Amino acid sequence: DTGVSQDPRHKITKRGQNVTFRCDPISEHNRLYWYRQTLGQGPEFLTYFQNEAQLEKSRLLSDRFSAERPKGSFSTLEIQRTEQGDSAMYLCASSLLASGGYEQYFGPGTRLTVT
Amino acid sequence: DAKTTQPNSMESNEEEPVHLPCNHSTISGTDYIHWYRQLPSQGPEYVIHGLTSNVNNRMASLAIAEDRKSSTLILHRATLRDAAVYYCILAFTNDYKLSFGAGTTVTVRA
Numbered sequence: 001d002t003g004v005s006q007d008p009r010h011k012i013t014k015r016g017q018n019v020t021f022r023c024d025p026i027s028e029h030n031r032l033y034w035y036r037q038t039l040g041q042g043p044e045f046l047t048y049f050q051n052e053a054q055l056e057k058s059r060l061l062s063d064r065f066s067a068e069r070p071k072g073s074f075s076t077l078e079i080q081r082t083e084q085g086d087s088a089m090y091l092c093a094s095s096l097l098a099s100g101g102y103e104q105y106f107g108p109g110t111r112l113t114v115t
Numbered sequence: 116d117a118k119t120t121q122p123n124s125m126e127s128n129e130e131e132p133v134h135l136p137c138n139h140s141t142i143s144g145t146d147y148i149h150w151y152r153q154l155p156s157q158g159p160e161y162v163i164h165g166l167t168s169n170v171n172n173r174m175a176s177l178a179i180a181e182d183r184k185s186s187t188l189i190l191h192r193a194t195l196r197d198a199a200v201y202y203c204i205l206a207f208t209n210d211y212k213l214s215f216g217a218g219t220t221v222t223v224r225a
């Protein structure tokens with residue numbers, strides 16, 4: 001039974017560069033969520049998908065952020081022109097609506113450091 | 116978004132029960148009460164959730180006040196593996212997007 005996987009686990013980039021993260025949810029899960037967590041804080045909601053449709057984006061998701069979920073399977077989160085304030089852990093979670101949708105399974109996260 | 120209030124930290128001895136309180140006085144009728152926990156260097160993990168009635172599962176019990184303005188997560192016998200940050204979250208039934216607060220850091224003494 002494979003859980004939610006995220007790639008890469010760590011990413012160090014220079015300010016101004018673009019980065020892309022990938023999330024592979026549990027295979028039959030139709031909902032996929034992205035969260036961001038900074039040190040000492042709880043995760044913050046960024047966006048979520050139901051199948052391939054992006055249903056909501058937080059105001060935290062500036063124009064430099066874009067997320068996709070082509071074909072309703074894996075998802076990517078891209079950050080353009082990274083800033084030091086983007087340094088955080090980016091978490092992905094998935095859930096299955098048919099089981100109620102309430103239990104989200106989280107991946108291990110991608111830790112981004114912008115230098 | 117409806118907010119929750121939790122103590123910053125709690126300590127417990129191994130094999131003793133832990134009662135984690137959460138206040139959510141602005142809860143709406145469509146909000147479920149969720150608990151997640153996050154062990155060090157891991158993503159959050161679902162613990163339990165409920166609407167009005169008390170709930171039990173293999174990990175914990177959730178006691179919900181009659182007016183739903185507060186709830187308590189109960190770990191019946193704490194183990195060292197239960198040391199984590201515990202988050203009490205209100206989530207609307209349609210989207211279940213989770214708004215995490217700062218949580219309660221639980222320390223378990225051997």
